[in-house]
Amino acid sequence: MSSFQNIVTSQPQLLTQAHVIQTDAEALAIAKKLAEQFKLNAVKRDAERILPYEEIEAYSQSGLWAITVPKAFGGADVSSYTVAQVIALISGVDGSIGQIPQNHFYALEVLRNTGTPEQKQKLYAEVLKGARFGNALAEFKTKTAAVKHSTLHKTQDGYEVNGEKFYCTGSIFAHRIPTLVKDQHDREFLAFIPRQSPGLELIDDWSGFGQRTTGSGTVKFHQVAVSAEDVIEFDRAFTQPTLVGPFAQIMHAAIETGIARAAFEETLIHVRQARPWIDSGVTQAVDDPLTQYELGRMIADVRASEVLLKQAARSIDAAKPNPTEENIAQASLDVAKARAHSTETALKTSSKLIELAGSRGSQREDGLDRFWRNARVHTLHDASRWKYYFIANAFLNGLRPPRRGTL
Template sequence: MTLTLAHPKPDAAAPAHVPGQPKPSQPAHIIRSDAEAIEVAHHLAAQFVGGASRRDRNREWPIEELNAFSQSGLWSINVPKKFGGPEVSYATLTKVVQIISAADPSIGQISQNHLGVIAAIRTVSDEAQQKLLFDLALSGVRFGNAFSEFGSKRAADFETKFTDHGDHVIVTGRKFYSTGAVLAHLVPIVAVDDQGRAWYAIAERDAPGLTVIDDWSAFGQRTTLSGTVLLDGVKVPKTHLVPGYKGYEKPTADGAIFQIIQVGVDNGIAQAAIDDTIAFVRTKARAWVDSGLDSASQDPYTIQAIGDLKLRLHASEALQDRAGLAVDRAVANPTAETVAEAQIAVAEAKVFSTEIAIAASNKLFELAGARSTLAEHNLDRHWRNARTHTLHDPVRWKYAILGNYFLNDVKPPLHAWS
């Protein structure tokens, strides 16, 4: 399989209403093993990393990169074998996300909701709907998201609603943090029915009444394009109406899956920051005046700090792998116990990945020195990406979940942030 990339010019003045992308003109590759998934991820990462700084600096949409990513087969790696997918371990899936995110964490994050929706379809859809939607994913169709809302009191409060019209529903509302929607082919919308239950209404990206606005202005993860989606009477066939609420009525691995993919993104950011720190110290940083050394890489304090960062990253990766295997067990046998064990393992990994991403991207400047802050290097993107992405959900609540579980036998809550 050959994957080549062309690099579009920076889009300095993106239109407010962004037209959708054409669906794939040819079927996507289908991954056949965990080993192949890792191999393909490394191949793509080698292509993505060269333009990552430029894309961040210019806020350049990763159109060709995303097309290569979804056509590579990596967007269908958690489709069950029963439906023709590879069904890799979630330890492998999260490692794939880490590898891509180390090259460009915006691209890694864009895949997150697609992979999470695939997992939810496996949990809650009937067989006919699973076949329909999994076939689309296997062909290379990308699901975006229109989940979160900007003005609600809590993240799980949804004001977007749909009404029943026989063979279809009509969806009305407004969404923000819609990562992936700009460059998606289909947009899963979290909307509630007249009983207050949340569903995924999966709409065509260019459906009448569905408007995607590129107004994402965060200082990090700049090319996730996580802006606004307006929904004005959007028609969605009931074949594409997924009962997402069922994934949280009883213990399932759905929430842990959404969370563990975030772990992969953060560990990828940490890995990139550490790699760039080492490269800069070796080639550009100067030894401190009092050290009597010829090279910054010989500084014993720098050596110690690099050792500490690498150790903490490897610990975080080990927790990530352990959590992935726990998720596998919960997917195969979802009980109150296996699901809680997966949630706890993922929470532990989430704490470590958050802390190492922030520590590594901050320590970079201390070890590399003042010249590492020059705009020409754009190394601050690692800190900006880490600080932005790790705000997805508060780690202070992860500590509380862990403590309550181990001390009081209280299982974690069932929702997409746990």
């Protein structure tokens, strides 16, 4: 068994009551402090693939994993822009840690839209105490990404789940693993399966060259029993007007925007240390006109991604009180613009970091390549070319984009 195929036997323990954040401002202040803390060993974690167990525990205990819980259930229910800013801040110092809670927030958004009051009361209460939700959504062995083989069968005591999932980001650190399954009528459900359930096998076999410590490996389910109260409707989150899709995508855009901003700031540090190009006629790299030109383009690109991210978040929040076909479509398109731009910006900026740092930027101990590797792997979630297609189709032909989590 290789080092990337470890059976995970440890069970995360739910500690004492986590801190409960009250406001958007408090969430951002805590995120900034945690970002400073997580930055300290980020290069080492990436280089040696050290899974961030302690960091994730601190992250959830800080209260930040509960900031989308509705006020009626005791949460802060912060704005979408605050969620995006928190994710961008953390992603800038460690792209892996920045991505890990994405599916946790996604599951909570599905719960908000299709869960019963009793299910919301139960699961929101767990999250406020510090519980973390992973994910088991995607499948690796099907012909297309749309095909799902994992099943949900009714039993005398509830349900039984069978199947195998991959790209299960965050599940290694999770107390529950929300799992996408189909019943005999081909309806889709999300089963919030406790990590300690008999028949659940978690395998640390994620070997991506970027986002190396997200723990996005395999989860197998063999006759796993799940209570009926832990199974919620999933397909209804997309057959009716909801913000599940654009909310899922804005978090991805935030991850990439955070990586882009951090790569740019790292570029400034290394350009100040770099030697000028021999033909530049200057004695400092900061005075090299072609370096300044490239930095100017980076500044414009990063700022544009940040503005598009803010606009998309405001579009989501504007639709939140009364979601309709029209404002959901507008939010989806605004998020698609942000996501398409952030994909390109993260890739360009992280590549220019190494170019402008010069030969010194290739030294392994500095770990500058992690920004590009993290951006490249994360941007594979969805193709930006298809986002541009849907944007153009809306403007040219008035066609609404599809309602799903990948736009």
